[in-house]
Amino acid sequence: MTPSPTRTRRAIDAGLSPSAISALAGELRLACMRISRRVRFESTDGVAPHQFSVLSRLEQTPRTPGELAEIEKVSAPSMTRTVAGLVERGLIARTDDPADRRQVILTLTPEAVTLLRDIRRKRDAWMSVRVGRLSPQEQDILRQASAILTRVAAE
Numbered sequence: 001m002t003p004s005p006t007r008t009r010r011a012i013d014a015g016l017s018p019s020a021i022s023a024l025a026g027e028l029r030l031a032c033m034r035i036s037r038r039v040r041f042e043s044t045d046g047v048a049p050h051q052f053s054v055l056s057r058l059e060q061t062p063r064t065p066g067e068l069a070e071i072e073k074v075s076a077p078s079m080t081r082t083v084a085g086l087v088e089r090g091l092i093a094r095t096d097d098p099a100d101r102r103q104v105i106l107t108l109t110p111e112a113v114t115l116l117r118d119i120r121r122k123r124d125a126w127m128s129v130r131v132g133r134l135s136p137q138e139q140d141i142l143r144q145a146s147a148i149l150t151r152v153a154a155e
Contacts, residue, residue: 032149035127043122046115047091050074054082055091055112062107064097091115 016024040049047055050072057063057071069079083106086092091112097103108116131139 028149039123039127042126043119046119047086051082051086051091052116052119054079054086055108055116058092058106058108059113059116062105064103064105066103068106086112 040052046052053072054068057068063071065079065083066076068083069076072079074082083092087094091109093107093109094104095107097105131142134142
Protein backbone atom coordinates (compact mmCIF):
# COMPACT_ATOMS: atom_id res chain seq x y z
CA MET A 1 0.00 0.00 0.00
CA THR A 2 1.41 3.37 -1.00
CA PRO A 3 1.44 6.03 1.71
CA SER A 4 -0.82 9.01 1.10
CA PRO A 5 0.85 12.24 -0.08
CA THR A 6 -0.15 13.89 3.21
CA ARG A 7 1.55 11.18 5.27
CA THR A 8 4.62 11.24 3.09
CA ARG A 9 4.79 15.04 3.44
CA ARG A 10 4.52 14.79 7.25
CA ALA A 11 7.25 12.16 7.32
CA ILE A 12 9.50 14.28 5.13
CA ASP A 13 8.82 17.28 7.39
CA ALA A 14 9.83 15.06 10.32
CA GLY A 15 13.17 14.40 8.65
CA LEU A 16 12.57 11.09 6.88
CA SER A 17 12.94 10.79 3.14
CA PRO A 18 10.52 8.62 1.17
CA SER A 19 13.23 5.98 0.77
CA ALA A 20 13.93 6.06 4.53
CA ILE A 21 10.20 5.66 5.21
CA SER A 22 10.10 2.69 2.86
CA ALA A 23 13.14 1.11 4.51
CA LEU A 24 11.69 1.64 7.99
CA ALA A 25 8.35 0.18 6.90
CA GLY A 26 10.11 -2.95 5.64
CA GLU A 27 12.15 -3.32 8.81
CA LEU A 28 9.07 -2.94 11.00
CA ARG A 29 7.09 -5.43 8.93
CA LEU A 30 9.85 -8.02 9.18
CA ALA A 31 10.37 -7.46 12.91
CA CYS A 32 6.63 -7.82 13.59
CA MET A 33 6.49 -11.00 11.50
CA ARG A 34 9.49 -12.50 13.31
CA ILE A 35 8.11 -11.70 16.76
CA SER A 36 4.72 -13.09 15.77
CA ARG A 37 6.28 -16.30 14.45
CA ARG A 38 8.48 -16.76 17.52
CA VAL A 39 5.58 -16.22 19.92
CA ARG A 40 3.33 -18.60 17.96
CA PHE A 41 5.90 -21.37 18.02
CA GLU A 42 6.94 -20.88 21.65
CA SER A 43 3.97 -22.83 22.98
CA THR A 44 3.15 -25.40 20.33
CA ASP A 45 3.12 -28.23 22.85
CA GLY A 46 -0.64 -27.79 23.33
CA VAL A 47 -1.76 -27.31 19.74
CA ALA A 48 -0.26 -26.33 16.42
CA PRO A 49 -0.45 -22.63 15.46
CA HIS A 50 -3.23 -23.19 12.91
CA GLN A 51 -5.27 -25.08 15.53
CA PHE A 52 -4.73 -22.29 18.05
CA SER A 53 -6.07 -19.83 15.50
CA VAL A 54 -9.23 -21.90 14.99
CA LEU A 55 -9.77 -22.22 18.73
CA SER A 56 -9.32 -18.46 19.12
CA ARG A 57 -11.95 -17.82 16.45
CA LEU A 58 -14.39 -20.09 18.27
CA GLU A 59 -13.66 -18.30 21.51
CA GLN A 60 -15.21 -15.19 19.97
CA THR A 61 -18.41 -16.97 18.92
CA PRO A 62 -19.61 -20.41 17.79
CA ARG A 63 -19.15 -20.90 14.05
CA THR A 64 -19.65 -23.38 11.24
CA PRO A 65 -16.67 -25.11 9.62
CA GLY A 66 -17.38 -23.11 6.45
CA GLU A 67 -17.21 -19.82 8.33
CA LEU A 68 -13.92 -20.85 9.90
CA ALA A 69 -12.47 -21.85 6.52
CA GLU A 70 -13.42 -18.47 5.08
CA ILE A 71 -12.00 -16.52 8.03
CA GLU A 72 -8.79 -18.55 8.09
CA LYS A 73 -8.44 -18.43 4.29
CA VAL A 74 -8.12 -22.20 3.90
CA SER A 75 -10.04 -24.75 1.88
CA ALA A 76 -13.10 -26.46 3.32
CA PRO A 77 -11.37 -29.90 3.29
CA SER A 78 -8.39 -28.46 5.16
CA MET A 79 -10.66 -26.94 7.81
CA THR A 80 -12.58 -30.23 8.06
CA ARG A 81 -9.30 -32.02 8.91
CA THR A 82 -8.33 -29.37 11.46
CA VAL A 83 -11.75 -29.45 13.12
CA ALA A 84 -11.80 -33.27 13.17
CA GLY A 85 -8.47 -33.32 14.99
CA LEU A 86 -9.68 -30.79 17.54
CA VAL A 87 -12.95 -32.69 18.06
CA GLU A 88 -10.99 -35.91 18.53
CA ARG A 89 -8.87 -34.22 21.20
CA GLY A 90 -11.98 -33.01 22.99
CA LEU A 91 -11.32 -29.33 22.34
CA ILE A 92 -14.29 -28.62 20.06
CA ALA A 93 -17.87 -29.79 20.37
CA ARG A 94 -20.15 -30.24 17.36
CA THR A 95 -23.89 -29.57 17.53
CA ASP A 96 -26.50 -29.56 14.81
CA ASP A 97 -27.58 -26.12 13.65
CA PRO A 98 -31.24 -25.82 14.64
CA ALA A 99 -31.89 -23.49 11.70
CA ASP A 100 -30.22 -25.72 9.10
CA ARG A 101 -29.82 -29.44 9.83
CA ARG A 102 -27.16 -29.71 7.11
CA GLN A 103 -24.86 -27.43 9.11
CA VAL A 104 -22.84 -28.10 12.23
CA ILE A 105 -22.09 -25.46 14.84
CA LEU A 106 -18.70 -25.65 16.53
CA THR A 107 -18.05 -24.50 20.08
CA LEU A 108 -15.17 -24.71 22.51
CA THR A 109 -15.12 -27.25 25.30
CA PRO A 110 -14.01 -26.25 28.80
CA GLU A 111 -10.69 -28.02 28.08
CA ALA A 112 -10.11 -25.72 25.11
CA VAL A 113 -10.81 -22.62 27.19
CA THR A 114 -8.22 -23.78 29.72
CA LEU A 115 -5.73 -24.64 26.97
CA LEU A 116 -6.10 -21.21 25.32
CA ARG A 117 -5.53 -19.50 28.67
CA ASP A 118 -2.41 -21.59 29.31
CA ILE A 119 -0.96 -20.98 25.85
CA ARG A 120 -1.50 -17.24 26.15
CA ARG A 121 0.10 -17.25 29.58
CA LYS A 122 3.17 -19.04 28.18
CA ARG A 123 3.38 -16.67 25.23
CA ASP A 124 3.09 -13.65 27.48
CA ALA A 125 5.77 -15.09 29.77
CA TRP A 126 8.10 -15.63 26.80
CA MET A 127 7.64 -12.03 25.71
CA SER A 128 7.90 -10.69 29.28
CA VAL A 129 11.30 -12.32 29.74
CA ARG A 130 12.65 -10.63 26.63
CA VAL A 131 11.15 -7.23 27.41
CA GLY A 132 12.42 -7.56 31.00
CA ARG A 133 15.99 -7.86 29.71
CA LEU A 134 15.80 -4.47 28.02
CA SER A 135 16.90 -1.20 29.54
CA PRO A 136 14.23 1.08 31.02
CA GLN A 137 14.69 3.40 28.05
CA GLU A 138 14.15 0.54 25.58
CA GLN A 139 11.09 -0.60 27.50
CA ASP A 140 9.66 2.93 27.28
CA ILE A 141 10.34 3.02 23.54
CA LEU A 142 8.51 -0.31 23.14
CA ARG A 143 5.59 0.97 25.21
CA GLN A 144 5.31 3.93 22.84
CA ALA A 145 5.84 1.75 19.78
CA SER A 146 3.13 -0.63 20.91
CA ALA A 147 0.58 2.19 20.98
CA ILE A 148 1.73 3.41 17.58
CA LEU A 149 1.70 -0.04 15.99
CA THR A 150 -1.76 -0.69 17.41
CA ARG A 151 -2.93 2.53 15.75
CA VAL A 152 -1.26 1.57 12.44
CA ALA A 153 -2.87 -1.88 12.53
CA ALA A 154 -6.30 -0.32 13.07
CA GLU A 155 -6.08 1.82 9.91
